[in-house]
Amino acid sequence: MNDIDVLISEVGPRDGLQNVARRMATPAKLAWIDALHAAGLREIELASFVPARLLPQMADAAELVSHACTLPGLTAMALVPNLRGAEAALAAGAHKLTVPVSASPAHSLANVRKSPAQMVDELRSIAALRRERAPQTRLEVGLSTAFGCSLQGAVPEDEVLVLAEALAEAGADEVGLSDTTGMANPAQVRRLFTRLRAALGERAGAAHMHNTRGLGLANCLAAFEAGVRSFDASQGGLGGCPFAPGASGNVATEDLIFMFEAMGQRTGVDLEALQAARAALQAGLPGEPLYGMLPAAGLPRDFVYANGRRPAVAAGAAHG
Amino acid sequence: MNDIDVLISEVGPRDGLQNVARRMATPAKLAWIDALHAAGLREIELASFVPARLLPQMADAAELVSHACTLPGLTAMALVPNLRGAEAALAAGAHKLTVPVSASPAHSLANVRKSPAQMVDELRSIAALRRERAPQTRLEVGLSTAFGCSLQGAVPEDEVLVLAEALAEAGADEVGLSDTTGMANPAQVRRLFTRLRAALGERAGAAHMHNTRGLGLANCLAAFEAGVRSFDASQGGLGGCPFAPGASGNVATEDLIFMFEAMGQRTGVDLEALQAARAALQAGLPGEPLYGMLPAAGLPRDFVYANGRRPAVAAGAAHG
Numbered sequence: 176m177n178d179i180d181v182l183i184s185e186v187g188p189r190d191g192l193q194n195v196a197r198r199m200a201t202p203a204k205l206a207w208i209d210a211l212h213a214a215g216l217r218e219i220e221l222a223s224f225v226p227a228r229l230l231p232q233m234a235d236a237a238e239l240v241s242h243a244c245t246l247p248g249l250t251a252m253a254l255v256p257n258l259r260g261a262e263a264a265l266a267a268g269a270h271k272l273t274v275p276v277s278a279s280p281a282h283s284l285a286n287v288r289k290s291p292a293q294m295v296d297e298l299r300s301i302a303a304l305r306r307e308r309a310p311q312t313r314l315e316v317g318l319s320t321a322f323g324c325s326l327q328g329a330v331p332e333d334e335v336l337v338l339a340e341a342l343a344e345a346g347a348d349e350v351g352l353s354d355t356t357g358m359a360n361p362a363q364v365r366r367l368f369t370r371l372r373a374a375l376g377e378r379a380g381a382a383h384m385h386n387t388r389g390l391g392l393a394n395c396l397a398a399f400e401a402g403v404r405s406f407d408a409s410q411g412g413l414g415g416c417p418f419a420p421g422a423s424g425n426v427a428t429e430d431l432i433f434m435f436e437a438m439g440q441r442t443g444v445d446l447e448a449l450q451a452a453r454a455a456l457q458a459g460l461p462g463e464p465l466y467g468m469l470p471a472a473g474l475p476r477d478f479v480y481a482n483g484r485r486p487a488v489a490a491g492a493a494h495g
Numbered sequence: 496m497n498d499i500d501v502l503i504s505e506v507g508p509r510d511g512l513q514n515v516a517r518r519m520a521t522p523a524k525l526a527w528i529d530a531l532h533a534a535g536l537r538e539i540e541l542a543s544f545v546p547a548r549l550l551p552q553m554a555d556a557a558e559l560v561s562h563a564c565t566l567p568g569l570t571a572m573a574l575v576p577n578l579r580g581a582e583a584a585l586a587a588g589a590h591k592l593t594v595p596v597s598a599s600p601a602h603s604l605a606n607v608r609k610s611p612a613q614m615v616d617e618l619r620s621i622a623a624l625r626r627e628r629a630p631q632t633r634l635e636v637g638l639s640t641a642f643g644c645s646l647q648g649a650v651p652e653d654e655v656l657v658l659a660e661a662l663a664e665a666g667a668d669e670v671g672l673s674d675t676t677g678m679a680n681p682a683q684v685r686r687l688f689t690r691l692r693a694a695l696g697e698r699a700g701a702a703h704m705h706n707t708r709g710l711g712l713a714n715c716l717a718a719f720e721a722g723v724r725s726f727d728a729s730q731g732g733l734g735g736c737p738f739a740p741g742a743s744g745n746v747a748t749e750d751l752i753f754m755f756e757a758m759g760q761r762t763g764v765d766l767e768a769l770q771a772a773r774a775a776l777q778a779g780l781p782g783e784p785l786y787g788m789l790p791a792a793g794l795p796r797d798f799v800y801a802n803g804r805r806p807a808v809a810a811g812a813a814h815g
Contacts, residue, residue, distance in 0.1 A: 328797035358795040360757035361716050388795070389750035389788030390757075393712040396681050400720075430709035437680035437710075468709035475678040475708070477648035 179443040180481070181435050182405040184381060185211050185428055186220040187456070188239065189254050191413030193223060194424065195463060198232040203459025205242055210452035211410070212243075215444040216428075218250040219243060220273060220407075224260035237267040244268045252315075256287055261301040262308075271313040272305070274298055275353075276342060278335045279324035282355070286319075295341045302346025316347040317383055317407075321367065323358030336370055343378045351380030351405070354394060357387020357424070361397035368401035381405035384426050386412060386466075391426040392434055399440075406431060410449070410456055411465030427467030429453070433474075441481040446474060499763040500801070501755050502725045504701060505531050505748055506540040507776070508559065509574050511733030513543060514744065515783060518552040523779025525562055530772035531730070532563075535764040536748075538570040539563060540593060540727075544580035557587040564588045572635075576607055581621040582628075591633040592625070594618055595673075596662060598655045599644035602675070606639075615661045622666025636667040637703055637727075641687065643678030656690055663698045671700030671725070674714060677707020677744070681717035688721035701725035704746050706732065706786075711746040712754055719760075726751060730769070730776055731785030747787035749773070753794075761801040766794060 188208060192199055199207075211219055221243050222236030236253065243251035252271040253264040264272055276294040277283035283291050298316060305312050320327075321335050339350045352367060364382070372379040382398035382405070384391045395406055409425035432444045446469070453470060457463070474486055508528060512519055519527075531539055541563050542556035556573065563571035572591040573584040584592055596614040597603035603611050618636060625632050640647075641655050659670045672687060684702070692699040702718035702725070704711045715726055729745035752764045766789070773790060777783070799805055 323795055323797065325796055356795070357792060360754060362758040387788065387792045388753060389747070390712055390754055392709055393716045393754060396713045396716055427709070433708060434680060434710055434713060438682040468707065472677060472707045475643055475676070476645055477643065 178441065179217075180404065180440040181399070181442050182218060182381075183216060183428060183432055183435075183442050183444060184218040184220060184252070184405060184407045185216045185410060186383075186407045186425065187211075187409040187411070187413050187428070189220040189222050189233075190407075190425060191409040191411075192232055193230065194414035195232070195460065197460060197463070199459045201235045201238060203455070204235065204239060207452060207455040207459055208239065208243060209246070210448075210455040212246045212249050214448035214452050215442070217248055217443060218252055218271070220252045220254060221269075223254040223256070224263045224267075225256060237263065240264065240267040240269050244270070250313075255301065257297055258300045258304060261304055265305065265309050265312060269312065271315060272301065273315045273317055274301060274347070275319055276316050276338070277319045277324075277355075278330050278338055279320040279327045281326040282320045282324045285326060291338055295338070295345050298342055298347060299345040305346075313348050314346060315349045315351065315380055316342045317351050317353045317381070318342070319353040319355040321352040322354045322363055323356055325356045325358075332367055332370065335367065336374055339371055340374055343375050347378065349378055349380030349405075350375060351383060351407075353383035353407075354385050357385040357390075359384065359394050360390060361393050364394045364397040365401045368398050368403055372402050379403075381407055383407035385424050386426050387424060392430060395426060395431060395434070399435075408432075410453060411467055411470075413456070413463075413465065427469075429467040429469045433469045436481045437478070439481045447486055498761065499537070500724065500760040501719070501762050502538060502701075503536060503748060503752055503755075503762050503764060504538040504540060504572070504725060504727045505536045505730060506703075506727045506745065507531075507729040507731070507733050507748070509540040509542050509553075510727075510745060511729040511731075512552055513550065514734035515552070515780065517780060517783070519779045521555045521558060523775070524555065524559060527772060527775040527779055528559065528563060529566070530768075530775040532566045532569050534768035534772050535762070537568055537763060538572055538591070540572045540574060541589075543574040543576070544584045544587075545576060557583065560584065560587040560589050564590070570633075575621065577617055578620045578624060581624055585625065585629050585632060589632065591635060592621065593635040593637055594621060594667070595639055596636050596658070597639045597644075597675075598650050598658055599640040599647045601647040602640045602644045605646060611658055615658070615665050618662055618667060619665040625666075633668050634666060635669040635671065635700055636662045637671050637673045637701070638662070639673040639675040641672040642674045642683055643676055645676045645678075652687055652690065655687065656694055659691055660694055663695050667698065669698055669700030670695060671703060671727075673703035673727075674705050677705040677710075679704065679714050680710060681713050684714045684717040685721045688718050688723055692722050699723075701727055703727035705744050706746050707744060712750060715746060715751060715754070719755075728752075730773060731787055731790075733776070733783075733785065747789075749787040749789045753789045756801045757798070759801045767806055
């Protein structure tokens with residue numbers, strides 16, 4: 176983190192592709208991951224370690240992780256919903272595991288058939304396994320439905336905090352908050368992340384915001400102002416339950432990086448090279464709708480990266 | 496402003512329609528304006544007072560203003576690019592005039608064939624006319640390209656401030672800042688509005704943000720945090736030079752109001768009634784693409800307005 180101010184964690188290969196009906200071929204995934212890395216992304220959520228019969232599009236998880244481990248400076252992250260997934264991810268050499276835990280009991284039962292308390296136990300088992308097999312591997316929790324749940328409605332903030340503390344106590348190195356259903360607003364984001372940081376200190380983790388109702392970047396800004404320096408995003412806004420054209424689920428990596436770089440916050444990512452990664456994604460999933468406003472509008476005239484660099488190709492003045 | 500915390504100024508009938516190729520029939524415009532008023536909007540930019548041969552779609556400006564003046568509690572606003580337009584708008588009974596002045600000399604010359612300094616003189620003439628004919632009429636300036644210009648590139652912040660002060664001195668009651676080209680970022684918005692408020696005090700005006708590169712709501716949030724309490728927006732993101740599907744120019748009124756209400760800031764607007772106004776707009780311009788994420792996603796389950804009211808129809812739980 177010496178040369179960057181904000182870490183953008185690209186979740187497209189896992190979160191994005193998991194929410195796409197079609198399966199992306201392994202060589203195309205590898206090309207996309209290489210292009211993301213070449214653009215400067217330093218953390219990528221590569222795959223979910225679940226039985227291939229449940230999620231066929233994640234059957235190549237181990238191969239993707241192994242490959243990503245060869246890319247210099249990259250944190251190869253894998254989602255593991257349970258102990259068995261963690262075993263497989265550790266065997267594949269993942270540098271970081273992320274465990275999804277729902278703050279909403281209704282969502283937790285619907286999603287993993289376990290209560291939040293049972294997931295704390297699962298996390299404790301995963302942490303024990305990690306200590307035994309690969310103590311250098313980082314263990315992250317993404318606390319989903321932390322800002323509201325489409326099944327249960329509002330989720331009490333005190334419950335979110337209690338659960339976050341229990342997960343940190345059970346062995347999570349970082350606990351982040353996810354707006355799984357696009358219900359968060361900036362005031363709530365600021366309040367909840369401020370409380371999370373007060374409670375967990377260095378263990379307070381990433382903001383995972385959705386753009387379902389258009390507030391994705393505003394919520395990231397609010398989290399940034401509350402001190403958060405790690406953000407999930409998905410190239411082209413892929414995944415995250417989109418249900419209308421333009422209404423992506425995940426925040427688009429392109430737009431989020433543009434916002435931070437324009438604000439003077441170094442992400443380490445080159446937006447022009449990121450455009451090449453977008454082409455690699457599109458090549459692997461022809462016709463799949465991709466979102467993001469920056470790719471459509473292009474960089475503004477006179478744009479300067481936070482580190483003072485100017486784009487290689489001068490931005491056009493064609494747009495009004 | 497006693498019962499609201501944030502004023503949303505709907506600019507669709509002027510800014511939106513001016514950027515649509517087709518002409519909306521006058522009865523359809525009236526029905527839309529009535530629906531916007533019924534939804535609770537208390538300031539509407541109705542039309543531009545320019546020669547009908549230049550902008551045929553604004554030929555009914557006087558009729559729209561006269562009608563809007565019959566709607567209780569509504570501030571009937573008109574754009575006037577020059578003294579002649581101001582004469583016509585005052586004759587029609589407009590409660591508030593808004594004069595567009597470009598901070599970028601290149602944009603100013605291209606747009607109105609006058610330099611910014613010449614526009615200060617024009618504003619002084621308009622202010623004199625207002626004092627003589629209708630001293631109760633408010634006079635606002637929207638300072639366009641305040642955050643950058645697609646013709647000239649960066650616009651020095653000191654120049655923006657000097658121009659804003661000159662305009663206030665020349666008689667503007669309010670001077671707001673417009674991100675005409677979608678080049679603003681939240682750090683810049685916060686900095687510039689903070690300086691504007693320090694320089695102009697009560698005369699610091701509205702934020703007019705575009706969503707060209709996806710930062711529209713984040714920029715509105717930054718302006719709000721700098722103390723701004725008046726925001727322009729356009730229903731369905733109509734207008735403001737969109738150049739890609741989903742890439743609206745103007746911030747969508749629906750999304751902006753949702754953000755503020757969710758944050759606990761009262762706008763006075765009912766989002767369900769605003770949906771009826773959207774239908775009126777769509778009826779008047781069949782097939783015209785409308786943007787906005789909230790209309791696609793719907794209100795979140797358990798949504799509560801800032802004043803404590805719940806939506807009449809409970810929000811669905813269909814979306815994940």
